[in-house]
Amino acid sequence: MSVRSKSILVTGGAGFIGSHLVDRLIRDEPRRITVVDNFFLGSMENLTAAQAARPDIDVIRLDASDLAAMQDVVTTHEIDTVFDLAVIPLPTSLTYPAWTVQTNVGIATTFCEIARRGLVERLIHVSSSEAYGSARYIPMDEGHPHDAITPYAASKSAADHIIESYVQTFGIDATVIRPFNNIGPRQNPGSYAGIVPIIVRRVLDGEPIEIFGDGEQTRDFIFVKDSADLIAQVHDSDECRGKVLNLATGVETSVNELVSRILGLMGRPDHPVIHTEERPGDVRRHLADVSQLESLLGHQSPRLTDDALGQTVEWYTSVLS
Numbered sequence: 001m002s003v004r005s006k007s008i009l010v011t012g013g014a015g016f017i018g019s020h021l022v023d024r025l026i027r028d029e030p031r032r033i034t035v036v037d038n039f040f041l042g043s044m045e046n047l048t049a050a051q052a053a054r055p056d057i058d059v060i061r062l063d064a065s066d067l068a069a070m071q072d073v074v075t076t077h078e079i080d081t082v083f084d085l086a087v088i089p090l091p092t093s094l095t096y097p098a099w100t101v102q103t104n105v106g107i108a109t110t111f112c113e114i115a116r117r118g119l120v121e122r123l124i125h126v127s128s129s130e131a132y133g134s135a136r137y138i139p140m141d142e143g144h145p146h147d148a149i150t151p152y153a154a155s156k157s158a159a160d161h162i163i164e165s166y167v168q169t170f171g172i173d174a175t176v177i178r179p180f181n182n183i184g185p186r187q188n189p190g191s192y193a194g195i196v197p198i199i200v201r202r203v204l205d206g207e208p209i210e211i212f213g214d215g216e217q218t219r220d221f222i223f224v225k226d227s228a229d230l231i232a233q234v235h236d237s238d239e240c241r242g243k244v245l246n247l248a249t250g251v252e253t254s255v256n257e258l259v260s261r262i263l264g265l266m267g268r269p270d271h272p273v274i275h276t277e278e279r280p281g282d283v284r285r286h287l288a289d290v291s292q293l294e295s296l297l298g299h300q301s302p303r304l305t306d307d308a309l310g311q312t313v314e315w316y317t318s319v320l321s
Helices: 016-026 044-053 067-076 090-095 097-116 151-170 195-204 224-236 255-265 291-297 306-320
Strands: 007-011 032-037 058-061 081-084 122-126 174-179 181-183 209-212 221-223 244-247 273-276
Touching: 007 016, 016 032, 016 044, 016 081, 016 224, 032 067, 067 097, 081 097, 081 224, 090 097, 090 151, 097 122, 097 151, 122 151, 122 224, 151 174, 174 224, 181 224, 195 209, 195 255, 195 306, 209 255, 221 224, 221 306, 224 244, 224 291, 244 291, 255 306
Parallel strands: 007 032, 007 081, 032 058, 081 122, 122 174, 174 244, 181 221, 209 273
Antiparallel strands: none
């Protein structure tokens, strides 16, 4: 069942994945759209397209871990479905570990309680593949052990377990989604930058691209717009209710390959690349088993295309130039 004619809440909706999800959900014509974001990393600029398409979108600056405040939002706006993407990110957990854990666990508990009280019909919680920690086997399925390395990873793992416990104990209608490595427009290009904006910035600045180790470490990169579409599809699927699902392409891409593809798209295939020492603790391979997602949705997960990479490079070039 789609969000058509429903009132939906997207927490973290001014962020990277969240704003793309808002754009995607607008296509399904929900009755009402509410965004809650604390704007720690989110930006009103990320919602420009959404506000043009739906001028009635309601954007509220709040902490999504505040149960009383969220309950007020849910009741006042008559929310049917919550898409929960609010999060304190990994780099912050290294400086403010206690705040990160308390907030991320608090967000999950808040919406579990709201669902338990019957105030919303459905909860879609977007977690992180970081909950798994380092891979014990490849590809990593949803039953992979949790081996949290950072406070962020521990907080996401704990949040997932809390949601699963509420599903089992109280029968709430919730789905946990674990995205792997998202790339695309609107990813923060500043101090929390991902690999793509770092590459683009170095090319624009005429600096060599530094790759840790031999560059053959792999990640499961997925285009953020594809992620948004898959999240919407998971919501619409009755078969996905109560599940924990990996969200990825199921394809490994090495750092060397990604750099080469980006340099080609920028017309700079010969831009200097240097290899430095490996980072201690750097994950060698990170690949999702997406067979459950593909089976439930009835189609193959989208691959990372040059068109998607091109859109990403174009956006960062315009922002960083």
